[in-house]
Amino acid sequence: MSEIPVAVVGATGAVGREMISTLERRKFPVGPLRLMASERSAGTTIETAWGEVTIENLGEADPTGLEIALFSAGGARSTEHAPRFAEAGAVVVDNSSAWRMDPRVPLVVADVNDHAATEHEGIIANPNCTTMVLLMALGPLHGAAGLTDMVATSYQSVSGSGQQGIATLLDEVDHFGQDTEALRTGAWEEPPQGVYARPIGWNVLPLAGRAVSDGYTDEELKLVNETRKILDSPGIKVEPTCVRVPVMVSHGIAVSTWFERDLSVAEASELIAAAPGVELWTDKVPTPLDASGIDEVLAGRLRPTIGRPGGVSFWVVGDNLRKGAALNAVQIAELVAS
């Protein structure tokens, strides 16, 4: 394959850094690599497998000649800049939520709905990290039995909020120290304000994202709407709850699912075990620590629903920076380039 000019936009963020290393790890035929970020980072350099690259100011960068642009620079910058990159001939793979529900924009989970990637008009959207992890296990089940209903409850890591999320968790656990008696009695002191509205150190925040409608957060509505779009099934019923937990990397989802017909655990296990990009664990439960730093999403605890029989409850966990973001973006680039 000849070399492909690629830009990583938002190159200094947690996902941008992961995009650069993913391009290298997967031997994507990059040439040249251009890195872009906000004015604040412009002019600094990053050491990459393709040599030292100076970061360009996104606002002034000329996209001419680019074939692929991996965007992870936030919704506002994607809204503003993705169209001009696409008009200049690049295929934009956008990690923000800005374009995901646009009917002209495919929303692609590689290995689940690859076919959709071919129908783009210059922009392809990378799904929400939680939805992506869940769909790696759910996609094969849907393909066989037709998902009708699910109740999905998340355990999302702080790296989903970028490097500030990680720093906040470390600072707050340090703030509380070893004084578990204060935590037990409620005599703890509020730590300095971090990236979240409330402390995440030794705590759980039962609201991830911004409250937007009827008490639901944007994260929760993404889980509903993106699942329907990716699986091309607008009638799927979803009850979502998105929760932040004091974990560094990887998002977990506990889910109960029902289909157009009864689905046994044996059949669901076979489907997930045979699917690419997802591992079925049966001897022990997969945890966020197990999923971090690997490409595969891990599924486990498959069991029959017991309240409303005929469905399957399970757990799935995946690296939100890899499959949940950078890896899938690079996989989409591979689909486009192939």
Add this chain to the structure above:
Amino acid sequence: MSEIPVAVVGATGAVGREMISTLERRKFPVGPLRLMASERSAGTTIETAWGEVTIENLGEADPTGLEIALFSAGGARSTEHAPRFAEAGAVVVDNSSAWRMDPRVPLVVADVNDHAATEHEGIIANPNCTTMVLLMALGPLHGAAGLTDMVATSYQSVSGSGQQGIATLLDEVDHFGQDTEALRTGAWEEPPQGVYARPIGWNVLPLAGRAVSDGYTDEELKLVNETRKILDSPGIKVEPTCVRVPVMVSHGIAVSTWFERDLSVAEASELIAAAPGVELWTDKVPTPLDASGIDEVLAGRLRPTIGRPGGVSFWVVGDNLRKGAALNAVQIAELVAS
């Protein structure tokens, strides 16, 4: 009220210690207080509001004269010793799971099904901590509308595993230190074995309790069976998932609920706001840190179900050592003594 001879059995554990302080805080008319534990702790003393008390060896302790015995010494000791305490005339309030599903034994959440406490034959069971917290908010909704279905997913703190749980979490976070790069890349080293099968530090264990049947854990089946018994409704359908999170104290539950009739968020909010022992938070989300060290269970994020309309999804969190264990046990003792 005249003084009531009380024993705390399992006095050296996390829940036992909390039982002693709860008796004091609620001015239970204790007299005298006897403390019992395993042979290992026998002979040591504990400073209490009723003076220094020497711990008796449970295996040799004579229950004669006791009116109330609060047991939190594990299922095996409850199975062995609760009957002989009851036969000697004490009312045993047992925090283990040993007697909960026995048809002769009432299972009581104070402020939810107080009436059941009167029907005892010497033993009254204190429900599972997660079920207890959930039912404080769910009980009033059931009373008004009749619960039919729920999907409940827990976020359980390590103190649910006693003081060893807390020590394990502290040790493991200390083991991983500040090396978030290792956590990001998966290059972390397994910490020394703690109280759980896998690390809980910076991690989530999507299996709380022991796997017992069809892939479900004992914790999960408690959520099903105890809910049905407490609400006296064997037909309630429950999909349970119990998960351990790296939090010191307080268990949270994310739940979607449906009833015999449509229940609006407005009505559900009024019902919870009016119920004793539970606070409805509407201005911010209640977290485990907020619930720790207080008697009230906290509910929030009430919102209409959006997949299958007509129900209510919400979040509830409560101190597993207080309402989830010691407080409810003492409240049952108050019901018995009144």
